[in-house]
Amino acid sequence: MCSDKIAISVDNVSKCYQIYANPRDRLKQFFVPKVQNLFGRERTRYYDEFWALKDINFEIERGEAAGIIGRNGSGKSTLLQIITGTLTPTTGTVKTNGRIAALLELGSGFNPEFTGRENIYLNGSVIGLSRKEIDNKFDAIAGFADIGVHLDQPVKTYSSGMMVRLAFAVQVQLEPDILIVDEALAVGDALFQKRCFRQIEKLTSNGVTLLFVSHDQESVRTLTNKSVLLDRGIQRRTGLSSEVLLEYRRLLHEEENQYYANLTTDISERAQLEQETDVSEINIKPSEIESDGSPVVVLRSDKLSFGEGEAVINQVELYNESGDRVNVFNPGEVITIRIHFQVNRDIDKLNVGLRIRNKEGVKVYSWGTLNQDMQNISSGTDSELFWKRNFSAGVKEFVDLRFECTLGSNLYEVQASVSYEETPDYFSQKILHWRDEAAFFHVHILRDSYFFGGLTDLKMKAIW
Known part of the structure; x- marks a missing residue:
């Protein structure tokens, strides 16, 4: 286990997925390398590797509020699943210290055939609470979820908003040591989100460790004091949330510039192929040349x-x-x-x-x-x-x-x-x-x- 001071320790964590072109290659991968190994031949690989995460390292202390930010596909959800134990890393280790409450994918941890009431007791028992302990917390959970008579209806009949209300109410009322919140809160209405953020701030002030993932930069800045920036599975920066968010904006800016640069190149090449213009008419990005023809130095004063x-x-x-x-x-x-x-x-x-x-x-x-x-x-x-x-x-x-x-x-x-x-x-x-x-x-x-x-x-x- 990690030390009492550390709530979450992520050490050189990587996650690799095997990508197959078709189901036949998956079947070949299961049998052929084993046969080749028996005959001492070099084993053939029928898949491509996709590294969703590569060498991720950080620690979060007890009572600290930390954020994870990055674009879609950066590896945020994969990392959270590894931290919560629902996914195994390819390499590296994750150590946690304390009871974890996780609000990840919408409806995860719920049995769709059970009612909301039954799912409350199911979730409580999974994390080790007795029925009496859940009984004592039930009214608070039901009051926070505020879904009325639907509490005794099967969860499969719930709207996405009702689902996230119940899920969040269950997790925060079960007194976790570590609260992990993914993008699921974005489903709730503005009033419910406000109540959620107020409850999160109350928990962190009481010493609960928070790991918060959101595309809303202002929410990350307000709720957390340190953040991790992921980009295509790579840990770009870790530090104060304000500094990490600045790096994130810079990253988005650079990617937008690259997109328009590529777009300009494509248009120019197409124009040349169609012989509609000559080289002198091809548009060049203003930032690439000075009026005298010399390269422009992009200034980044600090x-x-x-x-x-x-x-x-x-x-x-x-x-x-x-x-x-x-x-x-x-x-x-x-x-x-x-x-x-x-x-x-x-x-x-x-x-x-x-x-x-x-x-x-x-x-x-x-x-x-x-x-x-x-x-x-x-x-x-x-x-x-x-x-x-x-x-x-x-x-x-x-x-x-x-x-x-x-x-x-x-x-x-x-x-x-x-x-x-x-x-x-x-x-x-x-x-x-x-x-x-x-x-x-x-x-x-x-x-x-x-x-x-x-x-x-x-x-x-x-x-x-």
């Missing part, structure tokens, strides 16, 4: 940024109404966020924008010059569009984004970006440079003169 590099964010500053550079504000003050950027090639159709998040990772607001341009186009006053400006290579500029502060007391992060917008509507966007943690500021509440609670001031009025 680990918190990514992008094509045709324009970059140099600096972000915050100013108060008096023009002083500060980073502490009160509600009601005017905040100016100045974004300095540099253009590395002749270009137009730019959008300079930002995203503001609080310290809990919740996105409070996102906006950019294109938002203002879209409003002007809609109103018919499109003569002064930032999107229409032409920028020459080497030019350094800045944009001021100004707003009245109505934010609640918190620490806020400013993420800045400059993007190329093919059309003035956000439908065809290419990130030239994105920068996390470009600036920070704090908002204090004036308790005597301007006091409210929550994320932002809704400007309410009392009428009587």
